[in-house]
Amino acid sequence: xxxxxxTTEETYLRRHDERRTRERRGILSFAAGNEVYGIEILxxxxxxxxxxxxxxxxxxxxxxGVVTVRGLVMPVVDLRIRLRLDSPPLGRNSRILVVMHxxxxxxxxxxxxxxxxxxADNQIEPPPPSLAPSExxxxxxxxRHPDGDKERMVILLSLDAVxxxxxxxxxRR
Amino acid sequence: MSIGGDGxxxxxxxxxxxxxxxIVEQFNRDLLQLDEQRAAGSFxxxxxxxxxxxxxxxxxxxxxxxxxxxxxLSHNLENLLDSLRLGRVELQPAxxxxxxxxxxxxxxxxxxxxxxxxxxxxxxxxEDLIARLDRVALRKEASPEASPWGGWELDASLLSxxxxxxEHRLRENIKNGRSLYRxxxxxxxxxxxxxxxxxxxxxxxVGEVITYLPSAExxxxxxxxxxxxxxxxxxxxxxxxxxxxxxAVVALLPRxxxxxxxxxxxxxxxxxxxxxxxxxAKKAEAPRRKSDGDDEELTLKSVAQTVxxxxxxxxxxxxxxxxxxxxxxxxxxxxxxxxxxxxxxxLARELHHELRSLSRRLDELxxxxxxxxxVPLGQVFDKLSRVVRKIxxxxxxxxxxxxxxxxxxxxxxxxEELSDPLMHVMRNCIDxxxxxxxxxxxxxxxxxxxxxxxxxxxxxxxxxxIEDDGQGxxxxxxxxxxxxxxxxxxxxxxxxxRRDVQNLMFLPGVSTKDVADHMSGRGVGMDVVKTNIARLxxxxxxxxxxxxxxxxxxxxxxxxxxxQALIIRAAGRTFAVPLNSVLESLRVTQxxxxxxxxxxxxxxxxxxxxxxxxxKLFRLERADLEGVPHKxxxxxVGLAQHRIGLLVDELHGQEDIVIKSLGRALSDxxxxxxxxxxGGKKTVLVLDVAQIVEEAVSSGGAEAA
Amino acid sequence: xxxxxxxxxxxxxxxxxxxxxxxxxxxxxxxxxxYDLIITDINMPxxxxxxxxxxxxxxxxxxxxxxxxxxxxxxxxxxxxxxxxGADAYLTKPFAPEQLLEVVRSLLK
Numbered sequence: 001x002x003x004x005x006x007t008t009e010e011t012y013l014r015r016h017d018e019r020r021t022r023e024r025r026g027i028l029s030f031a032a033g034n035e036v037y038g039i040e041i042l043x044x045x046x047x048x049x050x051x052x053x054x055x056x057x058x059x060x061x062x063x064x065g066v067v068t069v070r071g072l073v074m075p076v077v078d079l080r081i082r083l084r085l086d087s088p089p090l091g092r093n094s095r096i097l098v099v100m101h102x103x104x105x106x107x108x109x110x111x112x113x114x115x116x117x118x119x120a121d122n123q124i125e126p127p128p129p130s131l132a133p134s135e136x137x138x139x140x141x142x143x144r145h146p147d148g149d150k151e152r153m154v155i156l157l158s159l160d161a162v163x164x165x166x167x168x169x170x171x172r173r
Numbered sequence: 174m175s176i177g178g179d180g181x182x183x184x185x186x187x188x189x190x191x192x193x194x195x196i197v198e199q200f201n202r203d204l205l206q207l208d209e210q211r212a213a214g215s216f217x218x219x220x221x222x223x224x225x226x227x228x229x230x231x232x233x234x235x236x237x238x239x240x241x242x243x244x245x246l247s248h249n250l251e252n253l254l255d256s257l258r259l260g261r262v263e264l265q266p267a268x269x270x271x272x273x274x275x276x277x278x279x280x281x282x283x284x285x286x287x288x289x290x291x292x293x294x295x296x297x298x299x300e301d302l303i304a305r306l307d308r309v310a311l312r313k314e315a316s317p318e319a320s321p322w323g324g325w326e327l328d329a330s331l332l333s334x335x336x337x338x339x340e341h342r343l344r345e346n347i348k349n350g351r352s353l354y355r356x357x358x359x360x361x362x363x364x365x366x367x368x369x370x371x372x373x374x375x376x377x378x379v380g381e382v383i384t385y386l387p388s389a390e391x392x393x394x395x396x397x398x399x400x401x402x403x404x405x406x407x408x409x410x411x412x413x414x415x416x417x418x419x420x421a422v423v424a425l426l427p428r429x430x431x432x433x434x435x436x437x438x439x440x441x442x443x444x445x446x447x448x449x450x451x452x453x454a455k456k457a458e459a460p461r462r463k464s465d466g467d468d469e470e471l472t473l474k475s476v477a478q479t480v481x482x483x484x485x486x487x488x489x490x491x492x493x494x495x496x497x498x499x500x501x502x503x504x505x506x507x508x509x510x511x512x513x514x515x516x517x518x519x520l521a522r523e524l525h526h527e528l529r530s531l532s533r534r535l536d537e538l539x540x541x542x543x544x545x546x547x548v549p550l551g552q553v554f555d556k557l558s559r560v561v562r563k564i565x566x567x568x569x570x571x572x573x574x575x576x577x578x579x580x581x582x583x584x585x586x587x588x589e590e591l592s593d594p595l596m597h598v599m600r601n602c603i604d605x606x607x608x609x610x611x612x613x614x615x616x617x618x619x620x621x622x623x624x625x626x627x628x629x630x631x632x633x634x635x636x637x638x639i640e641d642d643g644q645g646x647x648x649x650x651x652x653x654x655x656x657x658x659x660x661x662x663x664x665x666x667x668x669x670x671r672r673d674v675q676n677l678m679f680l681p682g683v684s685t686k687d688v689a690d691h692m693s694g695r696g697v698g699m700d701v702v703k704t705n706i707a708r709l710x711x712x713x714x715x716x717x718x719x720x721x722x723x724x725x726x727x728x729x730x731x732x733x734x735x736x737q738a739l740i741i742r743a744a745g746r747t748f749a750v751p752l753n754s755v756l757e758s759l760r761v762t763q764x765x766x767x768x769x770x771x772x773x774x775x776x777x778x779x780x781x782x783x784x785x786x787x788x789k790l791f792r793l794e795r796a797d798l799e800g801v802p803h804k805x806x807x808x809x810v811g812l813a814q815h816r817i818g819l820l821v822d823e824l825h826g827q828e829d830i831v832i833k834s835l836g837r838a839l840s841d842x843x844x845x846x847x848x849x850x851x852g853g854k855k856t857v858l859v860l861d862v863a864q865i866v867e868e869a870v871s872s873g874g875a876e877a878a
Numbered sequence: 879x880x881x882x883x884x885x886x887x888x889x890x891x892x893x894x895x896x897x898x899x900x901x902x903x904x905x906x907x908x909x910x911x912x913y914d915l916i917i918t919d920i921n922m923p924x925x926x927x928x929x930x931x932x933x934x935x936x937x938x939x940x941x942x943x944x945x946x947x948x949x950x951x952x953x954x955x956x957x958x959x960x961x962x963x964g965a966d967a968y969l970t971k972p973f974a975p976e977q978l979l980e981v982v983r984s985l986l987k
Contacts, residue, residue, distance in 0.1 A: 073847070073848045336953070362909075387901075758881035758885050760888060827972040
């Protein structure tokens with residue numbers, strides 16, 4: 001299993017297209033709050049570096065604000081706060097994943113993008129009940145894959161659950 | 174729906190058929206009315222106008238769906254009906270028969286289209302009818318060159334001080350066959366406000382005031398003299414009666430001799446001699462920013478070449494134009510750098526020249542796309558008339574619906590969002606406003622209730638007025654219900670002005686019926702309507718007289734796409750405030766801000782203006798430790814009769830911005846309407862003034878620090 | 879618009895600014911005071927800016943007063959009429975405070 005390191009959005013997109021034609025289920029793995037998570041690669045539009053985020057007043061803490069990418073405005077969610085994880089300080093490897101959810105774009109702030117992992121169906125298990133209960137509603141499963149002589153674990157996220165929020169409910173008095 | 178390609182899909186076909194059928198039915202009903210009126214001797218111009226509009230809709234509809242036979246027939250029928258409604262051709266019995274034939278032919282075409290038949294023999298019938306229609310249409314009164322002002326003599330000094338818009342209103346009045354009056358009035362400087370209000374009040378029911386001309390010669394230190402130009406359907410005597418007691422003198426404007434009755438079109442063509450000229454003349458209606466030369470091209474093609482466009486594609490185009498604007502800004506920066514280098518002066522000049530061209534084209538492109546998004550309100554109004562017919566039938570009330578200004582155009586998005594609220598308003602009108610026939614008879618009113626919808630463009634806005642001659646608002650009941658629901662304190666209620674009381678109808682729960690009926694439940698409250706209108710950055714207002722009727726006025730921006738905005742900063746963040754909500758802005762210091770009952774206010778021209786600190790409302794924290802600066806700005810914004818002043822730190826001037834949606838997840842964030850990119854670099858939130866005002870008002874304004 | 883213009887003028891000051899709420903209001907205050915410069919919007923309801931320009935140019939007190947008209951983009955005809963009636967300069971919305979100040983200063987030299 002090759003880990004691909006991404007240096008530019010263009011490189012990523014090109015490889016993304018190549019891979020999409022070969023794999024049945026590709027997962028983009030990334031680090032957030034000291035854990036490794038994954039999202040279906042088909043949901044991901046692009047990966048961008050950190051940029052200035054315009055704050056939206058009276059929004060929940062996990063909603064950092066909005067950014068404009070190529071003329072399109074989208075909300076940016078801090079995945080670490082959303083999943084109630086630790087929030088290490090943002091660094092050079094921090095990225096925003098631009099994902100599609102119900103026809104609209106969202107940004108997910110993560111600490112580090114790892115690579116694309118292919119999973120066969122038998123390598124994915126449902127999430128164990130012992131995992132932190134606060135995370136549970138967002139999890140879609142656990143993927144294990146061999147990496148050399150080690151076994152890597154990727155916690156698969158349900159994008160629907162992560163992005164299913166309506167800010168008004170959180171804000172209205 | 175996607176752009177039309179190889180013929181209508183099944184669903185689209187059904188849509189077309191049902192709409193077409195309705196319109197043809199309406200047309201038929203109009204003709205039946207005219208038939209009845211023929212016996213009485215005089216035709217109601219409203220009915221002819223209605224028939225004209227029905228055929229016009231049919232033309233558009235069949236053009237969209239590619240039913241060529243129908244659109245050709247409608248096209249020629251429209252010509253004839255246009256001449257009829259303008260009085261250029263007389264409606265004789267034979268002509269009416271022709272029109273009935275057209276109805277039969279329409280029905281046949283609809284049936285054939287539904288059955289999937291091409292109806293070749295039908296095509297011959299259509300051609301034959303068209304030929305006969307044309308013969309009638311061209312048989313106009315042998316009038317000489319009709320003057321461009323429809324027979325009215327308007328002196329140059331009057332015309333030279335009219336704005337384009339007022340000139341347009343003048344022409345519209347003339348086109349609609351109204352008479353023009355000049356009303357001369359003198360006012361004492363001390364009491365001019367009252368005197369004007371009085372005069373305005375007297376003239377409003379009689380006609381439309383086109384403009385007020387101040388006359389400098391007669392002005393003494395104590396007096397001002399004015400000439401009011403009025404367009405009215407009424408006779409001279411009626412207008413004079415309306416202003417009796419005010420000291421105003423009414424006179425008809427002079428007319429050309431020998432031009433009585435002939436109402437011509439404004440330039441360019443005068444008497445249509447061929448089909449194409451007739452079409453060009455017709456398109457001179459409601460002129461937009463097109464050059465005359467293009468009009469003819471457009472009309473000749475318009476029948477077969479309208480295109481259905483997914484509005485998201487237009488949004489995409491707008492985005493691209495926005496991006497081009499950003500690129501242009503970048504180029505300008507580069508130009509500046511080149512200019513700084515003296516050795517590159519020639520290069521700088523050339524680049525500057527090209528950039529200017531580019532800018533011009535870009536502006537044209539932007540305007541062009543905006544124009545494409547514009548559709549006439551007639552779309553919504555047609556649907557409304559069908560809805561009204563149904564509701565009134567169900568309610569057992571007879572309603573006469575009159576529509577004006579169906580040509581007025583608005584952004585397609587707004588027009589589509591309007592149909593629901595307008596429908597609710599109609600329902601409200603018919604259910605609560607118009608009385609049953611017996612009650613009306615007893616009150617001396619005509620048995621049929623009248624609802625009139627008037628749309629008009631005023632500057633950057635479109636104003637839609639919906640007026641009924643029903644029983645008006647029951648103000649006591651409104652107050653009672655509002656107090657019952659805890660929306661207003663009993664004490665407050667006693668202090669409220671009439672206007673405030675009437676506006677109670679927009680509070681939730683106040684305007685619905687007490688008992689749900691089996692047909693429409695409780696009805697949809699006017700608070701929902703108000704919210705929907707506010708979402709379109711519009712406002713709604715009500716005026717009512719007990720026993721006489723109610724008028725609702727909706728004011729909407731013409732387009733949501735590009736607006737002018739005032740850029741402000743508060744607590745280190747930048748925001749954009751749509752300029753059409755801004756009434757004024759002023760500099761203040763903290764000394765100007767007072768606190769009354771824990772609310773911050775200031776005094777503005779003798780009145781108390783409630784204030785709202787944007788940073789408090791939005792719970793923004795200041796980065797620096799200095800706190801609120803001593804000098805700030807107040808941006809006064811308004812929503813219907815409510816005004817508040819927003820306290821902000823800096824004003825950064827005006828910009829044209831494109832508002833972009835924040836997406837569904839954030840669409841309900843209170844106080845924010847969207848976002849925009851300023852100068853291509855900075856994403857800035859656009860304030861939703863309506864929501865902010867409501868929030869400030871309902872929470873009692875900002876709390877004192 | 880009034881507020882914006884006033885704020886712009888005051889910030890580029892020192893100017894003593896009087897605001898009129900409408901064409902009518904302007905009719906009231908113009909004959910009784912002397913002004914060095916008048917700025918008016920064109921598209922106003924009831925008494926529009928053009929009528930005001932004519933009134934001003936016909937009046938004794940302000941026949942020669944510097945006069946600036948503000949027009950809306952796209953309405954060149956209105957602007958031209960205003961200039962023909964005797965305005966000295968025009969500004970087209972939207973404009974920046976600096977543009978306004980430039981015009982004002984050059985007219986008041």
